[in-house]
Structures are given as C-alpha cells and as structure tokens.
Amino acid sequence: MISNTSNAFRPGEVIVRLKGDSASLASEGGFAAKYGATVADTFEFGTQGLLDKGQMMQLKLPAGLTTEQAIAKMKQDPSVAYAEPNFIYTLPKNEQAEAKQPAGAPAQQDGPAQFVPNDLTEDLWGMHNTGQNGGKADADIDAPEAWAIHTGRNDAPIIAVIDTGVDYNHADLKSNMWVNTGEIPGDGIDNDGNGVIDDVHGYNAFADNGDPMDGHGHGTHCAGTIAGVGDNGEGVVGVNHRANVMAVKIFSDEGSTDSAAILRAIEYTTKMGATITSNSWGGGGASEAQKEAFAASSALHIMAAGNNGWNNDFFPNYPSNYDIPNNIAVAATDRNDKKASFSQYGVKNVDIAAPGVDILSAKPGGGYQMMSGTSMATPHVAGVAGLVASMYPQATAAEIKEKILNGADKIEGLKTKVADGNRLNAHGALTWQ
Structure with missing residues (x-):
C-alpha cells in the first residue's frame, strides 16, 4: 500500500488540464509559454467520464516560480480546468514481508x-x-x-x-x-x-x-x-x-x-x-x-x-x-x-x-x-x-x-x-x- 500522508510533491512541477476550448493552445505549446514553463509530458485518456476534451499536461516551471505560486495563478486563468502539484507517494513500512x-x-x-x-x-x-x-x-x-x-x-x-x-x-x-x-x-x-x-x-x-x-x-x-x-x-x-x-x-x-x-x-x-x-x-x-x-x-x-x-x-x-x-x-x-x-x-x-x-x-x-x-x-x-x-x-x-x-x-x-x-x-x- 503506497502512502502520501504528508501531501509531499515535486517542487517546480504542476499537473494541469485545460478546458475543452483551450486544447489548441496546449498543442501549440502556448499555454506553457504563458508561464515560462516547458511541457514535460502530456496525457490522453479518451472522453469517457470527461466533461470536455481539454489537454492534461505535466509542466516544468521556470526558476523563481514555485508550484504554489503557479497553481494560484492558474486557478485564475480562464483556460484552466484545474491545476495541482505532482504529488509524491512512498511505500509505508507496515506491510512487512x-x-x-x-x-x-x-x-x-x-x-x-x-x-x-x-x-x-x-x-x-x-x-x-x-x-x-x-x-x-x-x-x-x-x-x-x-x-x-x-x-x-x-x-x-x-x-x-x-x-x-x-x-x-x-x-x-x-x-x-x-x-x-x-x-x-x-x-x-x-x-x-x-x-x-x-x-x-x-x-x-x-x-x-x-x-x-x-x-x-x-x-x-x-x-x-x-x-x-x-x-x-x-x-x-x-x-x-x-x-x-x-x-x-x-x-x-x-x-x-x-x-x-x-x-x-x-x-x-x-x-x-x-x-x-x-x-x-x-x-x-x-x-x-x-x-x-x-x-x-x-x-x-x-x-x-x-x-x-x-x-x-x-x-x-x-x-x-x-x-x-x-x-x-x-x-x-x-x-x-x-x-x-x-x-x-x-x-x-x-x-x-x-x-x-x-x-x-x-x-x-x-x-x-x-x-x-x-x-x-x-x-x-x-x-x-x-x-x-x-x-x-x-x-x-x-x-x-x-x-x-x-x-x-x-x-x-x-x-x-x-x-x-x-x-x-x-x-x-x-x-x-
């Protein structure tokens, strides 16, 4: 059983998903450029269960912009559905073999x-x-x-x-x-x-x-x-x-x-x-x-x-x-x-x-x-x-x-x-x- 009891995350990274009408912005790299960030990875899961077809990305942030600051800014961005940290998880010690x-x-x-x-x-x-x-x-x-x-x-x-x-x-x-x-x-x-x-x-x-x-x-x-x-x-x-x-x-x-x-x-x-x-x-x-x-x-x-x-x-x-x-x-x-x-x-x-x-x-x-x-x-x-x-x-x-x-x-x-x-x-x- 993996745990993340401290809600630790990788500093300088964000997971973000854009709204459906903003997908073209993601494909052109324009969204990352707005924040001086680079796209580390993109994710595609199909449309079942999704409200729209916005693109999900892992971003590497520029020096001087923290994860907390980036998320706060992105929450105000009308093209963003949500933004969250890249959480870290570890195996606990309570499952001994x-x-x-x-x-x-x-x-x-x-x-x-x-x-x-x-x-x-x-x-x-x-x-x-x-x-x-x-x-x-x-x-x-x-x-x-x-x-x-x-x-x-x-x-x-x-x-x-x-x-x-x-x-x-x-x-x-x-x-x-x-x-x-x-x-x-x-x-x-x-x-x-x-x-x-x-x-x-x-x-x-x-x-x-x-x-x-x-x-x-x-x-x-x-x-x-x-x-x-x-x-x-x-x-x-x-x-x-x-x-x-x-x-x-x-x-x-x-x-x-x-x-x-x-x-x-x-x-x-x-x-x-x-x-x-x-x-x-x-x-x-x-x-x-x-x-x-x-x-x-x-x-x-x-x-x-x-x-x-x-x-x-x-x-x-x-x-x-x-x-x-x-x-x-x-x-x-x-x-x-x-x-x-x-x-x-x-x-x-x-x-x-x-x-x-x-x-x-x-x-x-x-x-x-x-x-x-x-x-x-x-x-x-x-x-x-x-x-x-x-x-x-x-x-x-x-x-x-x-x-x-x-x-x-x-x-x-x-x-x-x-x-x-x-x-x-x-x-x-x-x-x-």
Missing part, C-alpha cells in the same frame, strides 16, 4: 462441487479455509467451488497490475503474463507505435520504458494472488490458473512514485485495452487528474482501502474513495472472517472485504513470501474480476462489478465495516445472475 516456501499440507476437498489443484496448500487459507491454523471453516472466497466452473484462460481479457512491477520470469507467473504481440522483443524499436519501446510484458511508467521488472516485491506478490499458475505442482495457485496479466510499474525499486507516473500508467492500460486494473496503493489527498484518468478508462479498477485502521467515510483514502462508477474499494479480513486490525473500512466508501492477513504468494527471483495488508486483499478481488471477465468476455466494468458485489457473502460481523457486509466469494461472482 516474510520469506516462506509453500509448506502446508495439500488442501482437501470438503464439498462435492469443487476442483482442488495440486498446488493449493493449507497455507492459502484465503482460497480454501477448512479451519486450518486456527481459522474458521469457509471464511474464504470459495475458490475451489469457482474452479469447478472456470479456471481462467491465457487469452482472457487483460488484468493490469499497477504496482512495483512484476517478475515476469517467475516460474509461477511466466506463462500467465500478457505478451504484446505488436512488439519484437529486444529490437529497440517501438514496433506497435504506442510510444513505448519493447513493452513486451507491460510498461515501466516510473522510468518511462518497456521493462516493468519488479525489484521490490510488492507487485509480484499481488500478481501471484491474481494469477499464480494453477495445478502445476509448484508454489502457489492464483485465483486464475491461467490468465493474461500486464505488468505496469509505477514506482522505483526504492518505493517512490509520483502523480505523473501514475497518470502514465493509467494512460497505458487504457490505450492497451486492460479490462481490470489492480491498485494496491493509495493515501494522501485527492488528485483531480488521477480521478479523471480512472473515470475515463473503460476498465474496472480494484483499489485498496488502506492500512491505517480508520473509517474512510470520515477520513477519505484515495484513490479508493473516488466517487466514480468503475471502481471497487477493498478492505482486508483475517482467517476468521473478521476485519483485519489494520484495515481501513467504511460502509459508504468501502465496497467489499477479502482475505488480507498472512497471504502467501510469489516474490521476485522465483521464491515466495508471506505478506499482510489491504494490498493483499485487493488482488483477490482483482483476480475474481479477471475470472468473471474470462468467463464472460463481453461483460462491461459495470456488469463485472455487479456480479462481484451481489455474489459476495454477507457477513454479519462486517455489516458495520463495509457495504452490506460484503466478503468476496468467487463462486458467487461467477454464478450470480
């Missing part, structure tokens, strides 16, 4: 209509909880029941993991990675003309290049929950045994990012046709630019509710609190169907809960590790969203969201924590009509 090889006993079938793959072990309580290790039986997402119906497809709609990148060479992920067939790997040419060279498995939005390799671990862990290769006798199994996962790296291996990188990431996933995005990050103040970018995408965006334990109805968390139709905000539960102690919550602003404590998944370099957080709950939901999209490839974001929320288990102890007491149920999502 513990290296661990899958060592639990093989999971046992406990119902007639289940498929139990050979890499589903007792460690993966969130998928299948029979009461092991002090848990509560069935405090899980009913994954084996869902897998009896559908396990995913490699040609399924794209699931984009917007995070620290993904180890696309990991044995438990490699065959489930998205491949950009428009690129010739390693030729140093932007073959498909999308503005990124050699983006074979995704995009590094932080460095603005085609290599989204994970040097941190957070994103690979999320990807393993979404799509660890299933029934391969190795490691862990994801919600999708087979999938089409796009790696989108939004921050450095040291754990920092900014609004501009996030906007580039959303722009890329929109351009390249992602159906689902998984966003295990957030915190800090609202960004109008990020909200607009998410809203403009046709994808369904799964978003972590946060790890500070507070009520998001009173203390908003972004991006999960954005009031847009195509997102789902996710809290975390433990193996007893209780809200995790760290998880943020809110019956108005958190849509669903999912397993997020002691979650075993992949780590870069071929290993595995245990992590806890709403960051771990989010990919359970993103994985189910991907499974629904795989089974119903024509489903819209609204229809996938409807299936997930209506197919959820209604847990009495969560009814004061998340909307309707929803706890994720993969079987319910696949079967809800």
